[in-house]
Amino acid sequence: MPSPDALTRSDKAKLTRLSRDLVAWAANNGRLFPWRSNAATTYQKITVEVLLQRTTATAVAGIYDDFFSRFPDWDALAGASPVELEEFLRPLGLWRRRAAALIGLARYAAGTGGAFPSDANDHIAIPAVGQYVSNAILLFHHGRAAPLLDVNMARVIERAVRPRRLADIRHDPWLQAAAKWFARGATSVEVNWAVLDFAALVCKARRPVCEACPVNAYCAFFQRAKSSGVPLATLVATIERR
DNA sequence: AAGCCGGGGGA
DNA sequence: TCCCCAGGCTT
Numbered sequence: 469m470p471s472p473d474a475l476t477r478s479d480k481a482k483l484t485r486l487s488r489d490l491v492a493w494a495a496n497n498g499r500l501f502p503w504r505s506n507a508a509t510t511y512q513k514i515t516v517e518v519l520l521q522r523t524t525a526t527a528v529a530g531i532y533d534d535f536f537s538r539f540p541d542w543d544a545l546a547g548a549s550p551v552e553l554e555e556f557l558r559p560l561g562l563w564r565r566r567a568a569a570l571i572g573l574a575r576y577a578a579g580t581g582g583a584f585p586s587d588a589n590d591h592i593a594i595p596a597v598g599q600y601v602s603n604a605i606l607l608f609h610h611g612r613a614a615p616l617l618d619v620n621m622a623r624v625i626e627r628a629v630r631p632r633r634l635a636d637i638r639h640d641p642w643l644q645a646a647a648k649w650f651a652r653g654a655t656s657v658e659v660n661w662a663v664l665d666f667a668a669l670v671c672k673a674r675r676p677v678c679e680a681c682p683v684n685a686y687c688a689f690f691q692r693a694k695s696s697g698v699p700l701a702t703l704v705a706t707i708e709r710r
Numbered sequence: 711a712a713g714c715c716g717g718g719g720g721a
Numbered sequence: 722t723c724c725c726c727a728g729g730c731t732t
Contacts, residue, residue: 561717
């Protein structure tokens, strides 16, 4: 009997279809952000992932130009005065914690000339780099496929396929495997951006727009809602774990 | 593997 | 007020 934490063939097929459909959806409905531009440097792409934590992409977009004009590279950020940096970060919330994290990360990166280890096991020692930013480093700095597994990707995968078992996204074996499979391959970046946009615009935490969802035909969450007759809004509150 | 932490903004 | 937002850190 296979482990309940293993990806089934059915899971894989569904995740593959999901990634393809969301990339297609994003081609017409995806959001445009400066940090996704070809002009964005690796420094900007990694730094912005710290800016984006526990805040909205809209808020980050609002400070993006000013921030990177004042702190254009790792050296500038590493030498920033905490007080000045905090002023830039205030609109995002968590500004004291974020300033300290950014300076720690920047000091590290400035010391290596902007290079990061290619082995994710070596990332845990780097300030402000947890599982999420580690994957961002693999994805944007090393050009490797990696899932930006945050609450958004987790929500979409859990609704479409099945809920995770553990409370913490970062420790659930099935969800980890599912995300990795979901974001595998040469289109990893596009898949990651597509699911973030889809989660923000359609598969929202509070009021998902299931009626206009491009994948509702095979979404477990929507199918369950439809067959149970329970109003969607009620079901949203309870993604049951098993 | 859980608990804790910590700020702005929208519903 | 409560909940959500591209989580990291400590235990």
